[in-house]
Amino acid sequence: MEESAVEECLVLGDVDVRSVTIDESGEIEVHVAPSDLEKAKELLKDLGVADYDRAETTMYPNEWIEVDEEAKAKLKAMLDELDEAEDVQAVYTNVDNI
DSSP states (O other): OOOOHHHHHHHHOOOEEEEEEEOOOOEEEEEEEEHHHHHHHHHHTTOOOOOOOOOOOOOOOOBBBOHHHHHHHHHHHHHHHHHHHHTTTOOOOOOOOO
8 A cells, every 4th residue: 555545545535634654564654633533544444444553642743842951851850750650641742852
């Protein structure tokens, strides 16, 4: 299956496609608008894709940033603390170089 064919199917199905990639093993990764997740799953099913490693809504930044080494160390420490907290379910960041 070609990336362009998957993308065309989704676009023709009125899905807001952010990206489509297919790796060497044939695994397809599709990013769509959160409101289009279920519609994308149905269209992918029509293409023969029925099994998913993950099919979820998540947060992606519109813009990535890079921070200096001092800020990176502080951010890593904070992320480690949040990772250990039982009440925290997910943490999102737009820092690219951590």
